[in-house]
Structures are given as C-alpha cells and as structure tokens.
Amino acid sequence: MVQADKKLTEPETSTIFDLNNYLKQQKALVERALDQSIAIARPEKIYEAMRYSLLAGGKRLRPILCLATSxxxxxTLEMAMPTACALExxxxxxxxHDDLPAMDNDDFRRGKPTNHKVYGDDIAILAGDGLLAYAFEYVATQTKNVNPENIIRVVARLGRTVGAAGLVGGQVLDLESEGKSEITAETLSFIHTHKTGALLEASVVSGAILANASEEHITRLSNYAQNIGLAFQIIDDILDITATDEQLGKTAGKDLQAQKATYPSLWGLEKSQAKAQELVDSAIAQLSIYGAKAExxxxxxxxxVTRDR
Structure with missing residues (x-):
C-alpha cells in the first residue's frame, strides 16, 4: 500500500529503461499463469476452445498494465496476477466474439485461424461465454492477501467494463455506425472509449485498487489510462490502413471494407497520428509525481504511438 507521496517522488535516473526486456519478462510471467489458469476437463472441446484463443499469444498489454500499476x-505480483489473467x-x-460472422467476420487473429474457423460458430460463442464467466470466478477465488472489499471493487469494475456501460455498449454503437457517412468525433470517441478504452482503464485501475492505493492515485492513473486507451485505438485505426496482414496477425483493411467509422476517415492519417501523440503526452504528464518508479x-x-502491429 502507498504510505505517502514522498515514496512516489523519486528522482529520475539516467539509466535508459529497456521496455522490450520488461515486456518480455512480464509477458513470460503472464503466459505461465494463463497456461496454469485453465485445465482441460469434460467436455474437452469447450476447454480446448477456450485455451486455443487464450494461449494464442498477443502483446498481453492489459495484464502487464495491471501488474505494473500494482x-x-x-x-505484489501474487496479489495482482489473478486479476491480470482475468483481464486477458x-x-x-x-x-x-468480435471475429464472428455476425460481427467483424474475420478469419485470422494473432496470425492463427479465428476460434469459429477452428471450432465452429456455436463453440466459439460458448468459449467466449466460458472465458467471461471464469474471469470473475478466477478473481474471486484466486486473489490472496488482498482486502476483500478491494476484491469486490475489482469484480464490480470488471462487470461494468464488459457490460452495456462499457465494451458491449461501445460494440453496439460501432455496429450501428457502419456505413454511415456522418459520424462525429464525439460519437467515435464514445465508441472507442467504451469498446477499447474501458478495458485498458480497468487494467490500470484494478492493479492500484488491489494494492489499496488512495483515491488520488486511482484518479491519476485512471486519467493516464483513458488517454492511452484512446491513443491505442487511434493507432489501431491507422495500422488497419498502413500495416500488412502479416504485421497485424489479422486481415488488414477490414475497417475500410466494412465502412467503419475510424479516426483516419474523420481526420486523416497525419492529424490522427498527432492526436495520438497528444493523448500520450497527456498520459505521461499524469505520472510526473511518481519519478523513476513509473518508467x-x-x-x-x-x-x-510507435508500434507497428
């Protein structure tokens, strides 16, 4: 638990932070925990389908953010890891669910055939449902040495994040906006703040809640997360235009094909990139009180804002 702000105002050091090494180490910890989180049981097919997508790779950015803010x-790592796994x-x-024919109808995800292409639409839907339900069970049963009230706060936060007030609501408005020529920046921001940003924000905030951080720190970290969440989506929109299928691990150009509302379609590539950088700068400003510990x-x-996939 944070005892006083003076612990968080360390002077900056001249040592260059190695993000690649940090991400590699943290990802290895997350991958190991995810592999251990779900065992094959009866009926085997549903557990195999759940594990197929859960262990298919990816950046693991959300669990890593949870571990970092904790x-x-x-x-500690032990306090935060069950929630980190649940976020993934x-x-x-x-x-x-996004890849299903009724949604984005994509054949590849993370460089592999999508779940419904391997197991069928019916099992893919159920695999997603199984993962969602298990995420809450996992937080409730596996989180140790954390104030029970804080565990409840995390569970409630995750529930709101994934429901109609978060991811589901953003996805609905995204689907309703397809093919419409007049989409405002406000509508687009609502879609992505809820569809993408809400889970990134929950990842950051959950780590702090588990560590029993003060409301001041939770608010500051929430502001950080909101900014990087929107920046993340803007770059995603840009990469859908500029990156290849191989870089993305999925079909490029799907947004344009589906006539989705995107930031480049609204602002153009150059202005979109500039806006993403502005958001990242604002996010970093929220970390000023933490010194080198927030590197x-x-x-x-x-x-x-520099990634290419």
Whole structure:
C-alpha cells in the first residue's frame, strides 16, 4: 500500500529503461499463469476452445498494465496476477466474439485461424461465454492477501467494463455506425472509449485498487489510462490502413471494407497520428509525481504511438 507521496517522488535516473526486456519478462510471467489458469476437463472441446484463443499469444498489454500499476502503488505480483489473467480472459472473449460472422467476420487473429474457423460458430460463442464467466470466478477465488472489499471493487469494475456501460455498449454503437457517412468525433470517441478504452482503464485501475492505493492515485492513473486507451485505438485505426496482414496477425483493411467509422476517415492519417501523440503526452504528464518508479508506464505509453502491429 502507498504510505505517502514522498515514496512516489523519486528522482529520475539516467539509466535508459529497456521496455522490450520488461515486456518480455512480464509477458513470460503472464503466459505461465494463463497456461496454469485453465485445465482441460469434460467436455474437452469447450476447454480446448477456450485455451486455443487464450494461449494464442498477443502483446498481453492489459495484464502487464495491471501488474505494473500494482507494483507502482505498493502491491505484489501474487496479489495482482489473478486479476491480470482475468483481464486477458475478458479481452480474449471480446476478440472471439468480435471475429464472428455476425460481427467483424474475420478469419485470422494473432496470425492463427479465428476460434469459429477452428471450432465452429456455436463453440466459439460458448468459449467466449466460458472465458467471461471464469474471469470473475478466477478473481474471486484466486486473489490472496488482498482486502476483500478491494476484491469486490475489482469484480464490480470488471462487470461494468464488459457490460452495456462499457465494451458491449461501445460494440453496439460501432455496429450501428457502419456505413454511415456522418459520424462525429464525439460519437467515435464514445465508441472507442467504451469498446477499447474501458478495458485498458480497468487494467490500470484494478492493479492500484488491489494494492489499496488512495483515491488520488486511482484518479491519476485512471486519467493516464483513458488517454492511452484512446491513443491505442487511434493507432489501431491507422495500422488497419498502413500495416500488412502479416504485421497485424489479422486481415488488414477490414475497417475500410466494412465502412467503419475510424479516426483516419474523420481526420486523416497525419492529424490522427498527432492526436495520438497528444493523448500520450497527456498520459505521461499524469505520472510526473511518481519519478523513476513509473518508467514502465511511461514507456508503454510511448510504445503505443510507435508500434507497428
């Protein structure tokens, strides 16, 4: 737990933070925990389908953010890892469902055939449902040495994040906006703040809640997360135009083909990139009081606007 602000105002060091090494180490920890989180049971097919998508790789950015903010605010790896895994389960559910023919109808995800292409639409839907339900069970049963009230706060936060007030609501408005020529920046921001940003924000804030951080720190980290969440989506929109299928691990150009509302279609590529950088700069400003201890979060923010996949 954070005892006083003076612990979080360390002077900056001249050592260059190695983000690649940090992400590699944290991802390895997350991958191991995810592999251990779900065992094959009866009926085998549903567990195989759940594991197929959950263990298909990816950046693991959401669990890594949860672990980073827990560490920043005085928590431990053991306290945060069950929630970190649950966040990836929820994210994976959203990808499985998003790829379905009734949604984005995509054949590839993370360089592999999508879940419904391997197991069929019916099992893919159920695999997503299974991961979502299990995410809440996993937080409730596996989180140790954390104030029970804080566990409840995290569970409630995740529920709101994934429901109609968050991811589901953003997805509905996204679907309703397809093919419409007049989409405002306000509508587009609502879609992505809810569809993408809400889960990134929950990832950051959950780590702090588990560590029993003060409301001041939770608010500051929430502001950081909101900014990187929107920047992340803007760059996603840009990459859908500029990157290849191989870079993305999925079909490029799907947004344009589906006539989706995107930031480049509204502002153009150059202005979209500039807006993403502005958001990242604002996010980094929220970390000023933490000194060198927040370098992982700063580096992640910078990575968001420079990534190519």
């Amino acid at each position: 560490d920043l605010t005085g928590g 389960m929820i994210h994976t559910m959203s990808l499985i 992982p979060l700063r580096a992640v923010a910078k990575y968001i």
